[in-house]
Amino acid sequence: MIGESRRPPGSAAPRPAPPGVLALALPALVVLAAEPLYLLVDTAVVGNLGTVALGGLAVGGGLLAWAAALLNFLAYGTTARAARRAGAGDRAGAVTEGVQATWLAVALGLLVLLLFQLLAGPLTRALAGGAGPVAEAGEQWLRVAALGAPLLLVSLAGNGWLRGVQELRRPVRYVVAGSLLSLVLCPVLVHPAGLGLVGSAVANVVGQALTAALFVRALLREDAGWRVHPTALARQLVVGRDLLLRAAVLQISFLVAAGVAARAGTAALGAHQIALQLFFFLALVLDAYAIAAQTLVGHALGGQRPDEARATARRVAVWGLGTGCAVAAVLLALRDVLPPLFTDDPAVLAQAAVVWWFLAGFQPLAGVVFALDGVLMGAGDVGYLRTVTIASALVGFLPLSLLSGPLDLGLAGVWTGLTLFVVLRLVAVLVRVVGDRWLGTPETVAP
Known part of the structure; x- marks a missing residue:
């Protein structure tokens, strides 16, 4: 038929576009x-x-x-x-x-x-x-x-x-x-x-x-x-070791922060718990982009298409940033509505008002961090993620949390530490994704 698109004889069918x-x-x-x-x-x-x-x-x-x-x-x-x-x-x-x-x-x-x-x-x-x-x-x-x-x-x-x-x-x-x-x-x-x-x-x-x-x-x-297959199991255990260490440091950091908040008083602990649970819930939304990034980047690199992997990294980073900005706007718009749903204690609400600005402020940064975490996981670069997460916790989150008590910084100190933790991770993953090392196979990528 006139106008019908035809492939030359023997040519390969075009590869379907990756899912959005x-x-x-x-x-x-x-x-x-x-x-x-x-x-x-x-x-x-x-x-x-x-x-x-x-x-x-x-x-x-x-x-x-x-x-x-x-x-x-x-x-x-x-x-x-x-x-x-x-x-x-x-x-x-x-x-x-x-x-x-x-x-x-x-x-x-x-x-x-x-x-x-x-x-x-x-x-x-x-x-x-x-x-x-x-x-x-x-x-x-x-x-x-x-x-x-x-x-x-x-x-x-x-x-x-x-x-x-x-x-x-x-x-x-x-x-x-x-x-x-x-x-x-x-x-x-x-x-x-x-x-x-x-x-x-x-x-x-x-x-x-x-x-x-x-x-x-x-x-x-x-x-x-x-x-x-023992070899495949061994490789999965290596990846598991890195992700397990990363998760363990995160868990310890949040436990330390909770302990510091508890020593600041029951009102501070209550406000910290409210904000932290909202942070974990919102992390679910942002983590969905990480899962999408893992799948898309893994497919691209498995098919030897590094340009597609880079394009995916840009797309998921933009989606993460946009969603993070939207979440931040909603949190700020509802800052006088959401905390009273959890408590009517004036002291807890006063502490929650302090934390709320931190919680809303780093959502755009967290959106990009989570998305790029997924990009590097999809590339098998989990050793680098392990090192970055542990270093960011030891340099940012844990020191400020522990100093909040002696310096009388209260929840502002704890959540400044959490914000610094997100910022340090953001810088590290951006530097990695801009380079080329993550585009290698998992066996050649070095932490």
């Missing part, structure tokens, strides 16, 4: 938000049992969440490795990365389960400030909920490889299915069934079992085989 940033970021955001939203409902249900049960959930749930955060490399590391294999046209290799990550998740999950069964009592007593009803309730919840640790980690691995092959809708369905099952079971098991706090833990485990089963079924349908 939002097309990958929005499903990732749903998966990231599902667990926190479920925990809010779980907290509301358990809260009706009284303060002891609520405290027990906070203690036990905090320990399990801490373990999951430290082992989140099963998702992020797997995404990067699977994306590079898929970008090179090796989907079977990308799925194999998912198989190896799943075996690693089972092994680490069983180790977490064993540790919590052995140490549930001492850990909950330490977190609760000594023996008592809250520590006992937390121990009871943790012993049951820890049965879901291997299932939770299998789901992290499943999220990782499916993101790597740019299939983000299936993880949404799987995670939402498990969360909905837990949402239905939790109030039923806690109240009518009479299981109390244990019912909450059982609902968690059942929902995690469904989600993990769906991810395993996805692997089985790929028919990739389940043989263990």
